[in-house]
Amino acid sequence: MRIRKQTYRLESVILLLVMTELLFWGALLGGYYTLRNFDPSLSLHNEWLLPLLLSLPIATIVFTYGLGRRNRAFNRLADQKLLHNLVPGHAPLRTVAKFVLWRLAVGLLFIALIDPKAGSRIEEVETRGVDLMVAIDVSTSMLAEDLKPNRLATSKRAVQQLINNLGGNRIGLVIFAGDAYVQLPITADVQSAKIFLDAISTNSVPYQGTNIGAAIDLCVESFDPKSEAGKAIIVITDGENHEEAGVEAAQRATALGVEVHAIGVGAKGGAPIPLYNSRGQRTGFKTDSQGTTIVTALNEQALVELVSAGNGVFIRSAAGAVNMSPIEDALNKMDKGELGTATFTDFEHHFRIFALAGFLLLAFEWLIRERKQTRKIRIV
Secondary structure, three states: OOOOOOOOOOOHHHHHHHHHHHHHHHHHHHHHHHHHHHHHOOOOHHHHHHHHHHHHHHHHHHHHHHHHHHHHHHHHOOOOOHHHHHOEOOOOOHHHHHHHHHHHHHHHHHHHHHOEEEEEEEEEEEEEEEEEEEEEEOOHHHOOOOOOOOOHHHHHHHHHHHOOOOOOOEEEEEEOOOOOEEEEEEEEOOHHHHHHHOOOOOOOOOOOOOOOHHHHHHHHHHOOOOOOOOOEEEEEOOOOOOOOOOHHHHHHHHHOOOOEEEOOOOOOOOEEEEOOOOOOOOEEEEOOOOOOEEEOOOOHHHHHHHHHHHHOOEEEEOEEOOHHHHHHHHHHHOOEEEEEEEEEEEEEEEEHHHHHHHHHHHHHHHHHHHOOOOOOOOOO
């Protein structure tokens, strides 16, 4: 008679569990970002519960470790033929299947607790705030890695922080290098601002350079002239190849009642500019006509002159982070105006579908018996 193996095939079990984790996280993240593109109002009602999801892979690791201990205990107890009699009805595959169902069920229940929601009704409401235009340098020098992971990523994190703390203010985005372009017209739609911010790269502007003057002028043109709200511009750049036109543009903006602030990204010591191929792999560093590696450094003095002309605040990035408090304090001191904004006032909560799916999987897991039924031998 063929004896079924009573111990766990750990290699196969680990492969199954890894595939389960990858499918779960792939479906979770892929689904979230895909739905966000179709419905920017999608958000998480209990975002603070997100760390719960980190316990799921930990549970998988603990389960796998427990199976290894069981295997060692079985092997010490007896060989496979004796185990078949000593542990009747033991079914390793069922144990693993029950855990996979439990793992997926708990993941769905955690998502239900986090509670994804989407706006179902938009209402025009009046809020008080300021109008803010952010000009982000996207020249190739912003790829320098003296700030980790690079200057542009640090700049985008700073704007992300600002967007999260916007309150009732409105924001617009301008990108610039050799020329300037509007990335996002001024809006109170925070979700749209995040989407457009994420899309910014050094490929967004075809001409190289650091034309701060053009960026400031475009920001001024992008404000609503009928709005009575205070107006401010934040220029985020390393100041490389800075021209006097930036100071002149800041003076023109100040004359119109617009404050010009600046955030300097980069280290004074500088760093080389990496080059990448079409697959995103680094191929070397940018060089001049003599083959010498170009080092780009933060032009702090130029930015100090810029904010002096613009009646603003200068902030220097440090270790890949930007303390936005000085600029946020300056914005809070500005005159607030009445801003009509479109706001989601009713949200449709979607926790029920995840809770239902989770409980159904738990019920299915409960119905599976970990041990097979064995025939009882009647002794007369």
